Amino acid sequence: MAAVSARLPEFPWNKLEPYKATASAHPDGLVDLSVGTPVDPVPDLIQRALVEAADSPGYPTVWGTPALRDAISGWVRRRLGGSNAGHRNVLPVVGSKELVAWLPIQLGLGPGDKVAYPRLAYPTYEVGARLAGAEPVVYDDPTELDPAGLKLLWLNSPSNPTGKVIAKDELIRIVAWAREHGVLVFSDECYLELGWEADPVSVLHDDVCGGSYEGLVAVHSLSKRSNLAGYRAAFIAGDADVLAELLEIRKHGGMMTPAPVQAAAVAALGDDTHVQEQRERYAARREALRTALEAHGFRIEHSEASLYLWATRDEPCWETVAYLAQLGVLVCPGDFYGEAGERFVRVAFTATDERVEAAVKRLG
Numbered sequence: 001m002a003a004v005s006a007r008l009p010e011f012p013w014n015k016l017e018p019y020k021a022t023a024s025a026h027p028d029g030l031v032d033l034s035v036g037t038p039v040d041p042v043p044d045l046i047q048r049a050l051v052e053a054a055d056s057p058g059y060p061t062v063w064g065t066p067a068l069r070d071a072i073s074g075w076v077r078r079r080l081g082g083s084n085a086g087h088r089n090v091l092p093v094v095g096s097k098e099l100v101a102w103l104p105i106q107l108g109l110g111p112g113d114k115v116a117y118p119r120l121a122y123p124t125y126e127v128g129a130r131l132a133g134a135e136p137v138v139y140d141d142p143t144e145l146d147p148a149g150l151k152l153l154w155l156n157s158p159s160n161p162t163g164k165v166i167a168k169d170e171l172i173r174i175v176a177w178a179r180e181h182g183v184l185v186f187s188d189e190c191y192l193e194l195g196w197e198a199d200p201v202s203v204l205h206d207d208v209c210g211g212s213y214e215g216l217v218a219v220h221s222l223s224k225r226s227n228l229a230g231y232r233a234a235f236i237a238g239d240a241d242v243l244a245e246l247l248e249i250r251k252h253g254g255m256m257t258p259a260p261v262q263a264a265a266v267a268a269l270g271d272d273t274h275v276q277e278q279r280e281r282y283a284a285r286r287e288a289l290r291t292a293l294e295a296h297g298f299r300i301e302h303s304e305a306s307l308y309l310w311a312t313r314d315e316p317c318w319e320t321v322a323y324l325a326q327l328g329v330l331v332c333p334g335d336f337y338g339e340a341g342e343r344f345v346r347v348a349f350t351a352t353d354e355r356v357e358a359a360v361k362r363l364g
């Protein structure tokens with residue numbers, strides 16, 4: 001039997017281990033800015049909703065409780081400006097990473113089909129294509145792709161790793177191209193609430209999609225917005241036919257969001273205050289790190305949104321990783337996201353205020 005893992009790229013994080021060991025030897029300890037994992041508490045109202053739903057002996061439904069569908073579709077209308085979203089336009093999923101990785105298989109894609117994603121991108125888009133045996137294709141401008149055989153087009157705005165935002169006009173142009181060529185668009189918008197110098201727009205916004213979700217699905221996650229990465233709470237929204245098909249497959253496959261997590265997600269989506277509070281924490285950390293890095297000779301590109309600074313010293317990324325590791329600061333090499341990132345590092349601002357302050361002091 002051929003190992004499926006043989007289709008996949010090497011798990012990149014293993015390569016960072018020696019640098020982590022160096023950085024951890026710093027007398028004042030490691031400042032880990034390499035991963036975008038939330039470190040602040042889960043907001044109380046979300047914890048309470050989880051606990052109140054702890055007595056959940058029965059199986060949850062794949063489509064989610066009516067309350068969860070209300071919460072998701074209401075949020076899509078209110079926050080994304082997708083005014084026609086109803087229950088048939090939403091589907092909860094167990095983590096957006098899991099969705100990204102297994103979507104091509106669930107769409108029935110395989111050899112001969114192409115899956116496209118940005119040249120610099122979150123690695124799981126490629127993993128999903130390879131798990132399905134489909135052909136991964138990268139793009140600079142999706143409308144320059146050959147649409148023949150192209151079955152799934154990933155957009156990611158704001159982008160991981162660069163923090164770049166696709167402007168509304170650009171989204172309109174891409175959506176028109178995809179519809180003209182019958183290409184299904186999945187738009188990963190998990191950093192949409194984290195715009196700093198730009199206001200990210202969803203593909204489901206009325207101005208972008210014209211009020212119809214045909215051929216469009218947006219992917220959202222509560223991991224970053226609500227510090228819920230440990231809960232695995234995400235959802236997709238958009239084209240009712242695509243979602244109905246995925247619901248059917250997922251019912252057979254048993255991909256149910258746990259009932260207490262569904263209840264927690266309802267609480268999270270109904271509250272904007274904790275999102276604003278978390279944004280303020282990140283804005284302060286971002287500003288402190290950006291100032292310190294620039295004063296230290298780094299150049300920051302893009303980074304107008306998301307949880308990352310895309311930084312360079314105009315040298316190979318592994319030299320920058322090694323240099324910062326000597327200061328006890330661990331960052332992520334840009335080549336984890338594609339060759340085009342080989343002279344950049346991605347600096348996450350998901351560390352505590354105390355650790356961010358330590359990094360700033362060491363860069364000073």
Ligand SMILES: Cc1ncc(COP(=O)(O)O)c(C=O)c1O
Pocket residue numbers: 036095096097098100122156159160188190220221222223229233234
């Ligand atoms: C672009 C992008 N999509 C999806 C995810 C996955 O998020 P989650 O699985 O926590 O919902 C991440 C996580 O870092 C990401 O950067």
